Amino acid sequence: MEDISVEIQRQKGGPSPLPHLKQVWVNFCKALLVEATWYHNGHIPTLEDYLHNGWTSSSGPLLSLHVIFGLTNENLHLCKTCQEIIYHTSLIIRLCNDQGTSTAELERGDVASSIICYMQEENVSEDVAREHIESIILNSWKKINYHFNSLSTSHRKIIKHVINEARMAYVMYHSGDGFGVQDGETQDQVLINLVEPII
Template sequence: MQVISSGGKMASQWLQTDSTRIFGERLDVVVGECYTSPRIRVDGEKVAIETLRKSENYQGLVRSSSSILRLCNDLATYTAEREKGDAPSSIDCYMQEHDTNEEESREAVRDLIVETWKKMNKDAYDRCRLPRSFTNSAMNLGRISHCLYQNGDGISAPNQEKKYQINSLFLEPILVKGSEN
């Protein structure tokens, strides 16, 4: 919980002082470890956090899946958040650090997402000793991030198509031929 609190505090300070941090520093602050319980349940399997942390792949998977979520969100919400005066996004940080325009920065963020997927795939499948349920959950967070933020903000401002996608993927039962329900 301390990681999350300190990250929120730093982001708040940046907003109050109207400062934009370097690209990598922003990712380090906004992408933190999300697990505060000593045990988590992944697909019905109890997994001790300490067991996960001992694996060399754990930090990479958590960081990669969280980074993909953050970067997809930044791509989808950048314009609306800038108009509201929200804290600088990764696009702002990249523009300032590399003296680029918005489109060049967006392209760099897309490239980083691709590179992060490559790293996450390697961490998930290359000599990974983590429970498969955990690696699948990390991979699914990345996949869901793309689904929610593809073609706009599927969380704060979902359009009709996005509402339909979310409803049909997550809320409506899938009818299987031959099932008796």
């Protein structure tokens, strides 16, 4: 983190981003610890509690802060201006991950996903829970679009990179766990979307 901070400061100037980058890592680790505690205790939280922690454990805030600090020197102002976009982007990352990995995690006995939390809380089937999670994702996209359209053009140029984190979550998890199980389909999607030129 110190090396990254020095490089950002060298390229962008201004005060050191190190305290902010360290704090976002601390928050990420604490969120993972909460999930580990739930798992160790066999606790399945409410969906609200899960999402309150899960948007941070998704790594969305961590990725977003690195993107913002790496692209602009008005980083703190932009982070505060775009808190809602960062939150909803992170929520989409978490929920797309859950949709893609929930079945395998349930079979392995891993920590509960949003789907499992909602199934237990509302006593509904997995299909109903998945539909509910999808509605939360769609609502988050609406909120991202609303807040994005209220930004200045210069801020939109930076924040589109944050929003792309949520788009990438769709690519990685639309057919299962494309991050943890890197099969041919995931590899093809990454190549098509990120590497191969558009002709």
